[in-house]
Amino acid sequence: DAKKRLQKVGYEQVVEREDWKLEAGKRYFLTRNHSTIVAFAIGGLWHTWFDRDLTVAGRVMIREEKGGSVSYSHRLVRIEEPIMCVPTLAIHLDSIVDRNYFVIACLVSRGVNDGFKVNTQSHLLPVLATSVKVELNKEFAENGLVEKTTNKSRHHAFLLQMIANKLGCQPDQICDFELQACDTQPSVVAGAAKEFIFSGRLDNLCMLFCSL
Known part of the structure; x- marks a missing residue:
C-alpha cells in the first residue's frame, strides 16, 4: 500500500496528536481515518x-x-495582476561561478539549489515597490491607516490597501490574513497542433496519483 511504499523510500510517519520534531531535508507522512495519507x-x-x-x-x-x-x-x-517579483543576479555576475567554465557547464554541474546559493532569509524577499511608494506609505500614516491596523509592523500599508481595494473594504478592517505568493502565468494549450499543455505544477498534479 501507499504507506509501505513511502516508508520504503525513506519517509517517516508522524501522528497528528503528537508533537512533531521535523528536520530539514527529511520526508514525512501522516494518515487520517485510514482513508487519507x-x-x-x-x-x-x-x-x-x-x-x-x-x-x-x-x-x-x-x-x-x-x-x-x-x-x-x-x-x-486573489489579486489578479502581478504585483511583485523575487529578482536574482544575472548568472554572469555571480561570483561563485568559475570563470574557466561555460555558463551552461556551470549550471549543469551544480546542484538544484547550489547554483543560486540561496539565503532564504534575505534572498527570497519579494520586491513590491520602489522607494517612490514610501511617500504613499507616509500618506497612509498621516491619514491614520498605519496606527489603526494591527499589521503595521509586519506588512506594508500599500499591500494592505491593495487587499482592501480587492475586497471592497477599508484597510483598517483587515484584522489578519493568510496569504501565499503565487505565479500569475496562466496555463495554456499550445504548440503548432495545440497538442501541448504549458503549465506550472504539472509534475505535482499529474504524478501524485501515479506515485501513490
Missing part, C-alpha cells in the same frame, strides 16, 4: 520562485460593524 518533505526548490510575475492569494479576516455590533468574517482574495 499526506506526504511532505521539509525544504524547497527555491530557484523556481525567482524572476516570476507573482501575486498573492488566500484568506483574509475582516472586521465589520453593523447596528452597533461587531462581527468577523473570512473572505477569499
